[in-house]
Structures are given as C-alpha cells and as structure tokens.
Amino acid sequence: MVAFTPLAIAATTLLGLTSAVPAHQVRSTGITHRITAGSTTANNGLHFEPENVVAEPGDLIEFSFLPKNHSVVQSSFDEPCAPLSSSSGTTTGIFSGFNFNTTAGEAPNVFTFMVKDRNPIWYYCSQTVGNHCQMGMSGVVNQNFGSGDKTLDMYKQNAKGTVTKQPSSDPHAFQGGWIEKNMNL
Ligand SMILES: *[C@@H]1O[C@H](CO)[C@@H](O)[C@H](O)[C@H]1NC(C)=O
Numbered sequence: 001m002v003a004f005t006p007l008a009i010a011a012t013t014l015l016g017l018t019s020a021v022p023a024h025q026v027r028s029t030g031i032t033h034r035i036t037a038g039s040t041t042a043n044n045g046l047h048f049e050p051e052n053v054v055a056e057p058g059d060l061i062e063f064s065f066l067p068k069n070h071s072v073v074q075s076s077f078d079e080p081c082a083p084l085s086s087s088s089g090t091t092t093g094i095f096s097g098f099n100f101n102t103t104a105g106e107a108p109n110v111f112t113f114m115v116k117d118r119n120p121i122w123y124y125c126s127q128t129v130g131n132h133c134q135m136g137m138s139g140v141v142n143q144n145f146g147s148g149d150k151t152l153d154m155y156k157q158n159a160k161g162t163v164t165k166q167p168s169s170d171p172h173a174f175q176g177g178w179i180e181k182n183m184n185l
C-alpha cells in the first residue's frame with residue numbers, strides 16, 4: 001500500500017496545477033521588438049517602423065506612438081483595414097485603442113503584446129482622419145514568407161479600396177495587450 005506523505009501530496013497538487021495551465025500559454029523569451037507607429041521620414045508619417053518584423057513565440061511587440069493619433073488593430077490578410085473578428089462579429093484580435101495622444105515626439109505610454117505562435121499577425125492603423133490604412137499604414141509580424149502572394153505589399157494594395165472599420169465603438173478600448181509607461185522617454 002502506498003503511503004501518501006505530505007511531500008507526495010504536495011507533488012500531486014503541483015502536477016495538478018501544472019496540467020491545468022493551458023497548453024497555449026507561452027513562456028516569455030525576454031526579447032522586445034520596438035515598433036514606432038508613425039514616422040518622421042516615411043510616407044508623410046503614415047508608417048510603422050519597422051513594418052515587417054520576425055518574432056518568436058514569447059517575444060514582446062511594443063508600439064510607441066508619434067503624432068497624428070495612430071492606433072494598432074489586428075486584421076486578417078484577406079480583409080485589410082477591418083478588425084479580426086469571429087463570424088458573429090465580435091472582435092477577436094489585438095487592438096490598442098486611441099490612447100496615445102502626442103503633439104511632438106513619442107506619446108507617454110506604449111502598447112505591448114506577446115507573440116503566441118508563428119502565425120502571421122497583420123495589423124493596421126484605424127485612424128480615419130487622413131485614411132491611414134488606405135494610405136499604407138499597416139504592418140505584419142511573421143509574414144508567411146513561404147507563401148509568395150501574402151505579402152505586406154499586397155496587403156497595402158488591397159487596403160486601397162477599403163473603408164476602415166473600428167474594433168470597438170469605444171475609441172479608448174483595447175484588447176490582447178497592455179498599456180504601460182514609455183520607458184524610452
Ligand atoms: C484620436 O482619434 C480618435 C478616432 O478618430 C478620436 O476618437 C480621438 O478623440 C482622437 N484623440 C485625439 C487626442 O485627438
């Protein structure tokens with residue numbers, strides 16, 4: 001007969017906890033990729049820099065914001081300038097909200113999210129004053145380099161004929177990431 005010592009029970013409890021952790025939970029790599037929403041040089045400021053990033057699961061993507069009131073909204077490749085959503089219309093993707101007002105230099109806060117897997121993350125700026133998405137303000141994390149036609153250039157081409165959609169009726173709402181102080185200021 002097996003005697004359950006306190007240690008064995010503790011170990012069993014630990015195992016139970018471990019198996020309760022969702023399989024998709026990703027361990028942090030400690031690597032942060034910084035992207036600037038906005039530009040002092042490219043495309044009249046309507047540009048993410050860098051706009052094409054390769055990242056590992058567990059890496060952080062941190063957006064800092066220059067003037068012109070930008071946002072970051074995840075979309076699918078097939079529907080540029082529209083938030084990634086379920087068939088019922090609920091926004092399922094990442095978005096930052098319009099929380100980064102600045103008239104000069106970087107906004108005091110940044111928006112950060114963690115990369116969960118190696119699937120492409122397409123995103124755009126949903127500012128309609130100046131039609132930022134149609135003008136080419138979009139980017140991608142982990143573009144599927146094996147599939148020749150799903151490129152950021154093609155996304156931008158397809159974006160030209162669209163109408164920008166917002167991920168939420170609340171301009172300040174955000175999802176899939178967090179807002180924190182810009183430590184680079
Ligand atoms: C930024 O743009 C959003 C959406 O157009 C608007 O709701 C918000 O008031 C703007 N913020 C500022 C600081 O201009």
Ligand SMILES: *[C@@H]1O[C@H](CO)[C@@H](O)[C@H](O)[C@H]1NC(C)=O
Nearest residue numbers: 069100101102103104107108
């Ligand atoms: C945006 O920031 C500027 C300067 O920092 C400030 O004067 C202005 O009131 C702000 N606008 C909003 C809507 O918060």
Ligand SMILES: [Cu+2]
Nearest residue numbers: 070125127132
């Ligand atoms: Cu923008």
